[in-house]
Amino acid sequence: MREYKTVAKAYPKKRPAKERTQDYYPIYHNFEENEAKAQASRCLQCPIDLLRGLESEFTFCRTGCPLNNNIPRWLKKTYEHDYTSAFELSNARSPFPEILGRVCPKKGLCESACTLEKTSYHAVSIGNVEVYLNEKAIEEGAVPFYGRANERTFKVAVVGSGPAGLSCATFLLRAGIDVELYERENRVGGLLMYGIPNFKLPKSVILRRFEWMKNAGMKVHLNTEVGKDVSLSELQEKFDAVFLGLGVPLGRSAGMENEDAKGVHHVMELLTQTQKNLLDHALQQSILRDKHVIVIGGGDSAMDALRTAIRHKAKSVTCVYRRDEASMPGSKAEVVNAKEEGVQFIFNALPKKALVDENRQVVGLEILETYLDENNRLQTKEQSTQTLSADSIVLALGFEAKRFSFYEELDLAVGRSNTLIVDENKETSHPFVFAGGDVVRGANLVVNAALDGREAAFAIAKKLGALSDPYFNL
Ligand SMILES: Cc1cc2nc3c(=O)[nH]c(=O)nc-3n(C[C@H](O)[C@H](O)[C@H](O)COP(=O)(O)OP(=O)(O)OC[C@H]3O[C@@H](n4cnc5c(N)ncnc54)[C@H](O)[C@@H]3O)c2cc1C
Numbered sequence: 001m002r003e004y005k006t007v008a009k010a011y012p013k014k015r016p017a018k019e020r021t022q023d024y025y026p027i028y029h030n031f032e033e034n035e036a037k038a039q040a041s042r043c044l045q046c047p048i049d050l051l052r053g054l055e056s057e058f059t060f061c062r063t064g065c066p067l068n069n070n071i072p073r074w075l076k077k078t079y080e081h082d083y084t085s086a087f088e089l090s091n092a093r094s095p096f097p098e099i100l101g102r103v104c105p106k107k108g109l110c111e112s113a114c115t116l117e118k119t120s121y122h123a124v125s126i127g128n129v130e131v132y133l134n135e136k137a138i139e140e141g142a143v144p145f146y147g148r149a150n151e152r153t154f155k156v157a158v159v160g161s162g163p164a165g166l167s168c169a170t171f172l173l174r175a176g177i178d179v180e181l182y183e184r185e186n187r188v189g190g191l192l193m194y195g196i197p198n199f200k201l202p203k204s205v206i207l208r209r210f211e212w213m214k215n216a217g218m219k220v221h222l223n224t225e226v227g228k229d230v231s232l233s234e235l236q237e238k239f240d241a242v243f244l245g246l247g248v249p250l251g252r253s254a255g256m257e258n259e260d261a262k263g264v265h266h267v268m269e270l271l272t273q274t275q276k277n278l279l280d281h282a283l284q285q286s287i288l289r290d291k292h293v294i295v296i297g298g299g300d301s302a303m304d305a306l307r308t309a310i311r312h313k314a315k316s317v318t319c320v321y322r323r324d325e326a327s328m329p330g331s332k333a334e335v336v337n338a339k340e341e342g343v344q345f346i347f348n349a350l351p352k353k354a355l356v357d358e359n360r361q362v363v364g365l366e367i368l369e370t371y372l373d374e375n376n377r378l379q380t381k382e383q384s385t386q387t388l389s390a391d392s393i394v395l396a397l398g399f400e401a402k403r404f405s406f407y408e409e410l411d412l413a414v415g416r417s418n419t420l421i422v423d424e425n426k427e428t429s430h431p432f433v434f435a436g437g438d439v440v441r442g443a444n445l446v447v448n449a450a451l452d453g454r455e456a457a458f459a460i461a462k463k464l465g466a467l468s469d470p471y472f473n474l
């Protein structure tokens with residue numbers, strides 16, 4: 001360990017753009033064993049036991065991870081090739097470490113807090129080692145612990161199978177509580193399944209977790225929408241507690257003319273249809289093949305849409321973003337990946353109007369040039385109108401919460417932006433009804449949804465007087 005002076009920080013190898021745009025497989029390879037060991041060997045092994053209790057004053061990888069994962073310990077076990085122990089440690093506080101290692105924006109979380117990141121040597125590649133050690137342990141036969149079915153006395157309904165719901169279900173099962181999962185879609189995972197593209201997160205990884213949870217006794221109701229197929233009050237009466245992990249389903253509007261024209265799609269329509277087609281082996285139904293495609297937006301979901309359009313074999317793929325490149329809100333690496341794959345960018349451009357033909361089919365997009373005024377407010381230049389030709393426009397401008405009508409059944413308190421209001425235990429205004437993830441925070445991150453699900457599960461277990469989790473404090 002502490003080899004940071006002799007071993008440079010490294011990332012897993014990336015497939016060449018020409019090759020990877022021909023398919024939907026992940027663009028990064030996982031580390032090889034020697035690479036993972038070398039990267040783990042760079043860890044300083046900050047003395048975590050000594051520092052426990054001082055965490056608020058001292059930052060290191062663990063404090064940067066929302067789940068407070070015991071990172072130095074599993075890095076050491078990986079270095080020692082003890083994958084069984086590394087797996088147990090990395091699954092102690094995390095409901096699905098092999099997923100989070102793939103999708104977390106590590107640079108803004110654990111890796112930015114790593115002590116080495118404050119030096120010229122740069123952080124340990126924490127997330128990529130996390131993926132490696134879990135995949136290796138699973139290959140060697142490791143299975144996560146989900147409690148014992150015969151010890152369960154209480155039962156909880158979890159509504160929504162995104163990361164918040166799956167995390168809550170995981171920690172409830174581990175605390176000896178029966179779980180029934182309600183999901184309106186035909187597959188579990190929420191945005192893990194139908195939002196984040198396969199080239200960032202292979203879906204087999206989610207389905208593997210799901211199988212383990214079913215084998216541990218979790219009951220699942222797919223294609224079952226709460227508020228339509230079953231009421232919230234029915235669940236509240238039948239179960240000891242209810243957890244709501246409903247996400248934020250509404251796409252933001254661009255506020256331009258003709259937004260309802262044929263050929264204007266919301267980002268989730270594109271990503272969900274693509275993923276369903278891939279999983280059902282029917283990709284010939286592409287809505288973008290041979291089309292000129294414009295994606296409006298500059299965040300990570302816009303990059304996902306652009307790179308998906310490239311894989312649909314669109315004729316051209318262009319990103320229109322209202323500010324400059326430096327102001328783009330998402331990961332810089334995703335912008336690099338998009339450029340490598342052939343995406344064109346138009347910055348400082350505000351969409352004004354979708355141009356349509358006599359059948360209201362999109363034929364172009366009118367944009368205005370933008371600038372920042374002296375108060376840093378975005379303005380449009382007069383007489384700067386330009387026309388871009390397009391057959392398809394994809395809106396990727398973020399998401400908003402929906403005020404579900406079934407909230408009224410239990411008079412749940414709702415905030416100004418339609419998110420659910422919860423207390424410090426993730427309990428809503430109705431006793432024994434809990435909530436977490438995007439439905440509470442607004443559009444956020446997978447790891448924070450996982451954290452909310454875990455905290456709600458612990459609060460439910462405590463309130464019901466269930467077992468304590470034997471692994472959490474590893
Ligand atoms: C395109 C895209 C890419 C992203 N990429 C990343 C990334 O790389 N890294 C990252 O950290 N974050 C990413 N995010 C954000 C992340 O996916 C979300 O923050 C996270 O999924 C929120 O989890 P959740 O469980 O709260 O909600 P969701 O994942 O939205 O899950 C909600 C679930 O509830 C179900 N549901 C809703 N209403 C009902 C009902 N009435 N009855 C039954 N079921 C219902 C839905 O069908 C869905 O399955 C991305 C988001 C998008 C849109």
Ligand code: SF4
Binds near residue numbers: 109126130
């Ligand atoms: S869960 Fe995310 S933040 Fe935590 S160690 Fe893994 S990659 Fe880092």
